[in-house]
Amino acid sequence: MEIVILAVVIAVVMVGAIGGLVVGSRKKKQLPPAKAPSSTPTITRPPAEPHVGDEAETPHDEPRRTIEEVDLPVAEPSASAPVVVDEPEAPEAPPAPEIETPEPTAGRLVRLRARLSRSQNALGKGLLTLLSREHLDEDTWEEIEDTLLTADVGVAPTQELVERLRERVRVLGTRTPEELRALLREELLALVGPDLDRAVKTESGLETPGIVMVVGVNGTGKTTTTGKLARVLVADGRSVVLGAADTFRAAAADQLQTWGERVGARTVRGPEGGDPASIAFDAVKEGIADGADVVLIDTAGRLHTKAGLMDELGKVKRVVEKHAPLDEVLLVLDATTGQNGLVQARVFAEVVDVTGIVLTKLDGTAKGGIVVAVQRELGVPVKLVGLGEGADDLAPFEPEAFVDALIGD
Template sequence: MDITLLVSIIVVVALLAVGGFFLVRTRSSVAPGKEETKPEVTQEPKAAPPQEDREREEGAVSKPPAHAPPARDTAAPAPAEPAAPEIETPPPSAGRMVRLRARLARSQSSFGQGLLTLLSAKTLDEDTWEEIEDTLITADIGVTSATQIVENLRTRVKVLGTRDTEEVRGLLRDELLKQLGTDTDRVVRTEPHGDRPAVIMIVGVNGTGKTTTTGKLARVLVGDGRSVVLGAADTFRAAASEQLQTWGSRVGAPVVRKDEGADPASVAFDAVARGIEDGADTVIIDTAGRLHTKTGLMDELGKVKRVVEKKSQVDEVLLVLDATTGQNGLRQARVFAEVVNVTGIALTKLDGTAKGGIIVQVQRELGVPVKLVGLGEGPDDLAPFDPEVFVDAILD
């Protein structure tokens, strides 16, 4: 065989062998649909599990994943501490009735304006004077006081010979002030006696507003810079002590109270003792409402006063009267005055009645001045009674 042909055959065979090798490699690694040989993977050593995984393995409670709802706390939450009530600073007593004058004028306008209209008539005959007297009596001034006012007015109108509106108003104003008494002592005694506080007892029948008046009076005194202790001696009604507690907490006045049915005299005694201990200026004792016809209850009220006086003198016994009760209120006042020596009247609901003449009648019959008047439902609607402001309000 020719040497050249032999070399050519050897070269071709070599080339075919090399090409076949590369073809097989390529198909085994990239050909689709063919099973490829997986490379051997060397296992890396495991990393330490994260903290929460370790806790889970050790039985500890782990935090929930971010997407999971928070776990419900099975333990009952601790009760929240009640917020301390905010201490209020009430307005002082000075000028209270002036600020409430408009309210008083609205409630008493029919009384005052009716009298002015009659007195300004062109002819003041007997029928007109009788109508004036009836108007006064209807306003609960009382027959005696009404008769006296009419007689004085008739004399002065006749002497002056004129019925100008302003002059008539001045005449009527003078007569009403005479009946009310401008020189009457209306001061509520609240000054302590050395180391002993002043003591004020609040008395009256059911429904007149004794507890509310007690709370409002505490606001008046705190507004005037006095320190006050309240005694919840109305132990027949649990609601009364709760109500008084609310009033006291608003102005920072401590309240001495006991369980329902406790001896009222012991509560009053402890209240005065607390006042002495605290160095308070004034102790106000709210007593239970009682019918003036019930002898046993009235005697108990006398006992409360006697027990208190073993600790400190009682400076004021304020009888709370409802201005809308009229003549019945006067009968109540007489009985209370006999039992506990009433020193002053607190007249409530004066803004809700046209019968402000009860002030004149109570003072005339009992010789006891009206010292406080309630002119609304607000906490600061109790005011020291000022006769001139009262008369001007009903005549304006």
């Protein structure tokens, strides 16, 4: 037993001695001598990629932290400029319409006389040519009658004019061109009626605004006439509220509102197909609240053969009069329709009390005699005439300027 123990001790001692020798030899090993510098540069290789776990600084045996203990990293402010995201531009609001200054109404028909005379000269020149004949026999007087009838003067006014002309010519005897022109002008002026009150009534005499209702058949230019009348009133220094009671014609309210915006007049309107009487009622109500001078009500252009629709026009009149009495009911007629316009005028006069006539498109016809015929038919004067498509081509009717345009210069 002792021998075995001794052998183990000897083996341990020998292993230790051998290990010391190995360690000593490693310490004594020297580095190789440095090489002399050369012209060729030394290329240093990059270190090898680290293995997984080599760079870890926290030992793996540290206790794990809960999610509550972990702080989120704080974002450091970037040195670069912030990125601006372009947002879609909001649509620009349509610019407010520019308020126009209407042309003054004083003498407007006189300024438009040349335009009127171009289309009306046929009547005046025809009469002057016939009257200038040396012998005025029955055939000549029949031609004069035909000329007047063709111009839509009407049967009764034509007979009256011819009789007066025959008497005057017989008394006058020898006729110079200047005398004939003066004679014809005098008789035509008497036929047109220079003494009729042609002022558009826009003053109620009460605390309420003047109320004007515009009626007429579709296609006569009724809505356009209402807008142009607003310009006439604004040019005379009046404030206007428009009532778009024509709810059955597409875009009629838009058309009227456009006319109003051009002169700064407010438009009261309702839904398409709505009750016209209700809108007319609201327009008068707004006109009273705003302290306006005049309320213009554009009504639907009914076909005069539809009795039910015409009854509704009477309803509009009755509803408006709950606020204040109507001061003016203007009937718009197309001068080019001739005698058919008289049929329309009669039917409208039965429904509402027409107080004045507006003749549109008078510059597009040589039948200026409709002025005389419609006045005789209704017993009311022509108060306004339309002489073109321009915004200021609606003019107060002036008998002298009209007759001068008929017979020419």
